[in-house]
Amino acid sequence: MQPAPSVIIFSTLSGAGFGLLFFLGIGFPVVSGGVAFVFYLIAFGLAVGGLLASVFHLGNKKNAWKSFSQWRTSWLSREGWFAVVGLLVMGLYAFLQVFFDTTVFTLGFTGAALSLATVFATSMIYAQLRTIPRWNQPATPGFFLSASLAGGALLSGNVTTAVIFLIILGAITVFHWWKGDQRFAEAGSTIETATQLKGRVSLWEKPHTGQNYLTHEMIFHVARKHAVKLRVIAILAMSVVPVVLLVLFPVHHVLAAIAVLSYLAGVFVQRWLFFAEAEHVVGLYYGAHARA
Amino acid sequence: MTALPATTARKLGLVIDLDTCVGCHACVTACKGWNTQNYGAPLSDQDAYGDASGTFLNRIHSFQVQPEPVNDVPQLAQTTHFPKSCLHCEDAPCVTVCPTGASYKRAEDGIVLVNEDACMGCGLCAWACPYGAREMDQAAGVMKKCTLCVDRIYNENLEEIDRQPACVRTCPAGARHFGDLADPDSHVSKLVAERGGLDLMPEQGTKPVNQYLPPRPRDTIQPVMSGDEDILAPFLAPVAEEPKGFLAWVDRALEKL
Ligand code: SF4
Ligand code: SF4
Ligand code: SF4
Numbered sequence: 001m002q003p004a005p006s007v008i009i010f011s012t013l014s015g016a017g018f019g020l021l022f023f024l025g026i027g028f029p030v031v032s033g034g035v036a037f038v039f040y041l042i043a044f045g046l047a048v049g050g051l052l053a054s055v056f057h058l059g060n061k062k063n064a065w066k067s068f069s070q071w072r073t074s075w076l077s078r079e080g081w082f083a084v085v086g087l088l089v090m091g092l093y094a095f096l097q098v099f100f101d102t103t104v105f106t107l108g109f110t111g112a113a114l115s116l117a118t119v120f121a122t123s124m125i126y127a128q129l130r131t132i133p134r135w136n137q138p139a140t141p142g143f144f145l146s147a148s149l150a151g152g153a154l155l156s157g158n159v160t161t162a163v164i165f166l167i168i169l170g171a172i173t174v175f176h177w178w179k180g181d182q183r184f185a186e187a188g189s190t191i192e193t194a195t196q197l198k199g200r201v202s203l204w205e206k207p208h209t210g211q212n213y214l215t216h217e218m219i220f221h222v223a224r225k226h227a228v229k230l231r232v233i234a235i236l237a238m239s240v241v242p243v244v245l246l247v248l249f250p251v252h253h254v255l256a257a258i259a260v261l262s263y264l265a266g267v268f269v270q271r272w273l274f275f276a277e278a279e280h281v282v283g284l285y286y287g288a289h290a291r292a
Numbered sequence: 293m294t295a296l297p298a299t300t301a302r303k304l305g306l307v308i309d310l311d312t313c314v315g316c317h318a319c320v321t322a323c324k325g326w327n328t329q330n331y332g333a334p335l336s337d338q339d340a341y342g343d344a345s346g347t348f349l350n351r352i353h354s355f356q357v358q359p360e361p362v363n364d365v366p367q368l369a370q371t372t373h374f375p376k377s378c379l380h381c382e383d384a385p386c387v388t389v390c391p392t393g394a395s396y397k398r399a400e401d402g403i404v405l406v407n408e409d410a411c412m413g414c415g416l417c418a419w420a421c422p423y424g425a426r427e428m429d430q431a432a433g434v435m436k437k438c439t440l441c442v443d444r445i446y447n448e449n450l451e452e453i454d455r456q457p458a459c460v461r462t463c464p465a466g467a468r469h470f471g472d473l474a475d476p477d478s479h480v481s482k483l484v485a486e487r488g489g490l491d492l493m494p495e496q497g498t499k500p501v502n503q504y505l506p507p508r509p510r511d512t513i514q515p516v517m518s519g520d521e522d523i524l525a526p527f528l529a530p531v532a533e534e535p536k537g538f539l540a541w542v543d544r545a546l547e548k549l
């Protein structure tokens with residue numbers, strides 16, 4: 001799949017933002033006044049900024065509001081609802097903390113649950129697609145949620161929790177790669193099932209000599225050859241470096257900031273790979289995914 | 293709601309004969325022509341005189357098939373032209389993922405359509421379709437797909453003979469058939485029964501309505517110029533398979549080099 005920068009930025013930043021909102025919502029830490037203001041500025045900035053980035057991906061932005069209508073069937077619609085209601089509830093909770101030094105936990109817990117639900121809905125947009133076997137596995141929600149919780153714990157200064165979630169995130173990501181490499185074969189789609197022709201089938205001629213929306217969007221070839229190197233970079237930056245920094249220097253502010261940046265860079269690479277490595281079954285009609 | 297109807301009264305769709313299709317792309321052109329001049333945003337082209345690409349609702353792929361050897365005798369490869377448009381699936385995953393309600397499947401005849409006035413151009417439905425039957429128009433920013441020529445098949449302003457999809461009406465080989473696949477007595481259902489119509493990618497669980505008729509087995513042709521059916525055959529038989537005299541000497545000399 002084509003790794004669109006807007007969608008990668010969205011899922012990296014808003015994941016961390018909603019993670020931070022989760023921890024603020026459950027009162028780790030309970031903040032007020034100026035400190036609260038800074039925390040919520042970061043959290044809302046990441047979450048809302050990420051959401052806006054995803055709107056840039058749309059071909060017909062004026063109809064974006066209609067995406068709230070299909071919550072009964074569509075994960076993308078549910079994501080919109082969870083995000084908007086979650087942000088409103090957390091906005092009220094934050095307002096009371098910043099200006100009235102009042103913490104209403106009913107609001108906080110509701111907002112925290114909705115923040116996580118948003119991340120879960122985002123992950124299900126990908127995980128539900130049978131056409132992209134690499135995404136169609138339970139570990140997909142697993143690493144979206146753990147990435148969000150790890151980022152939230154890091155940003156909110158919950159050092160021990162951050163270390164635990166960073167390790168879980170690393171483990172789930174490695175599992176996702178390992179399982180993902182087998183998913184296409186497990187799904188069982190081949191050029192023979194796609195064409196129902198008997199014998200050894202290969203593409204002889206494409207429909208058109210040029211590219212089209214499908215080949216551009218879903219049959220992405222560039223730089224997959226660097227996948228292994230990028231996986232190592234992602235896991236080091238996303239998990240290993242922050243964990244080492246936090247364990248060795250738990251209270252050092254500059255190093256904590258480096259841990260956050262390293263985590264974000266790592267998640268960014270991991271999300272890029274999530275798209276670049278994903279193979280859509282439609283590629284079979286275009287001669288992609290041929291057996292060696 | 294982009295929920296799928298539990299059942300549809302009719303299942304209108306296409307039956308595509310892979311034995312008959314000659315790969316002429318006439319249906320591609322007819323489809324693009326009709327659907328550019330009629331319902332919805334026109335099917336745009338980008339950089340038509342350069343690195344061209346554009347929106348099509350119907351595309352012809354061509355495959356080479358290498359049959360398995362028969363009695364250890366290797367078989368010649370065959371070419372199959374493979375038209376592909378929306379299969380109007382019964383369990384259409386493209387419909388349920390749509391957040392705006394723009395994508396829907398009609399309860400009365402099973403046609404899967406996009407309401408372009410509601411589409412926000414997120415492209416998720418194209419990701420959900422295994423067959424590459426949906427393309428986002430790069431000029432209009434909305435999703436385009438085969439409409440089963442819904443604006444022809446019920447169109448009383450057209451002659452009766454034209455009330456069928458443009459691709460079906462155009463096909464010079466008669467490789468595309470249109471009808472109701474829920475009715476066992478329709479000519480399309482009979483074709484499917486007779487020729488063993490097949491679902492594409494059944495493992496994806498989409499239950500396509502459109503059916504594909506597999507190529508018929510290759511004819512067995514008698515060896516050339518055996519028997520007495522052609523009295524000129526002996527005169528046409530190859531002569532002097534081995535070079536003789538001077539040519540033979542040249543041949544041997546060259547071989548030794
Ligand atoms: S072929 Fe693709 S676009 Fe058409 S109904 Fe099936 S899944 Fe949807
Ligand atoms: S591109 Fe349009 S039709 Fe397709 S899922 Fe998005 S809003 Fe629905
Ligand atoms: S039925 Fe109409 S829209 Fe569909 S492929 Fe044929 S010509 Fe195109």
